[in-house]
Amino acid sequence: MILLPLTIFLLLITTRSQSSFNGDTLATDPQLEFENPRLRNAYIALQAFKEAILSDPNNVTATWAGPDPCSYTGVFCWPSPDNPCERTVAGLDLNHANLAGHLPHELGLLFDLAVFHLNSNRFCGKLPQSLASLGVLHELDLSNNRFAGPFPTFLLDIKNLKYLDLRYNEFEGALPEALFSKNLDAVFVNDNRFSSALPDNIGNSLASVLVLANNDFEGCLPPGLGDMWATLNELVVTNNGLSSCFPSEIGRLRNLTVLDVSRNRIVGPLPDSIGDMSSLVELNVGHNLMSGGIPSGICQLPSLVNFLYEDNYFTSHGPECLSLPGFDDGMNCLRGRPGQRPGEDCRRFLAKAVNCSSFGCGAATSPQPPPPPPSPVNPPLPTPNVGPSPQPPVGQPTPGMGPSPTPPEKCMPPCCQCARSPSGV
Secondary structure: OOOOOHHHHHOOOOOOOOOEEOOEEOOOOOOOOOOOHHHHHHHHHHHHHHHHEEEOOOOHHHHOOOOOHHHOOOEEEEEEOOEEEEEEEEEEEOOOOOOEEOOOHHHHHOOOOOEEEOOOOEEEEOOOHHHHHOOOOOEEEOOOOEEEEEOOHHHHHOOOOOEEEOOOOEEEEOOOHHHHOOOOOEEEOOOOEEEEEOOHHHHHOOOOEEEOOOOEEEEOOOHHHHHHOOOOOEEEOOOOEEOOEOOHHHHHOOOOOEEEOOOOOOEEOOOHHHHHOOOOOEEEOOOOEEEEEOOOOOOOOOOOOEEEOOOOEEEEOOHHHHHOOEEEOOOOOOOOOOOOOOHHHHHHHHOOOOOHHHHOOOOOOOOOOOOOOOOOOOOOOOOOOOOOOOOOOOOOOOOOOOOOOOOOOOOOOOOOOOOOOOOOO
């Protein structure tokens, strides 16, 4: 999934004008003259936003004055489709501005907003439900802030939303089933405090990128993930509490380039079906409780570059695995390989039988994908990383999760104690 240029998103805007919002009269200075009602609404929204920003050390909003919001820093305007001489606010990009405060409900007045980027700031509190009024919003990036509360389900009412990035915040609770019924192309919810089992309908998602890492999800690694075979390119669920066998249905994901299920409590063998995932470039199953032999077809995949399976209880692998450009087989039960577990640890663990049916994880339901195409003569290059937002600051970077600036300090309860300090920061 590659983000399209801003100008393409701006073409998505539609016509809408309001003189009131949520029952409030939209009062402005009568001495100000606006080009059109759209820019009047934008002025009201952005002035309320400026007032809600309690720390602006880089003076980003210093230009936010006067009746022309199109001249404000971080604000992008575009001609309206029904009148090319009439401008409207279609983009708001305040990434990496180091702003602190909260989001006011007046932001819902930006009816023509197609792109809203706010990553790597210090905003906190709950999101205003008025964001559901942004009906043409295509791309929403609120990552690397301090937003809190349950998953903001009202965002799923935004008809045209395709890219949703909520990573590196303090959202908690369960993910709603509606998230996976929404026609989103990319979903980033990693590095929050989400918990509970993954929804049963996860396979209904049409996303090409799904990143759920570094939360507290538990229960099954859902077999229904195999139902995403037509669209899914990257799946990252590392560092959760998933505890089941590895479902063979995941082998149906023949377009998948990145699969990272490391640092969970997955048990049992790696299924042979992974050897059918001809597009796979990165495979990480390390730091689980898996056992048995590595299926020979996995290390013979034509595109595979990195295969990490350390810290498990695997007992055999083929010589092809040792020829991969990147692999880690340490802390297993592989006879003749260095850095393995003590023999007694292996015997004790492997003596316990694994009953995969005991987890009650169900099965995928959609039709089988078409057979894979013939293997290419030359394997394709790895897919570039996706997303403009930050990565975990510790450990090895996870494919498909973007670059790695340091995330902000966590906003401790009660969140958003935003009193001004003497320094104004």
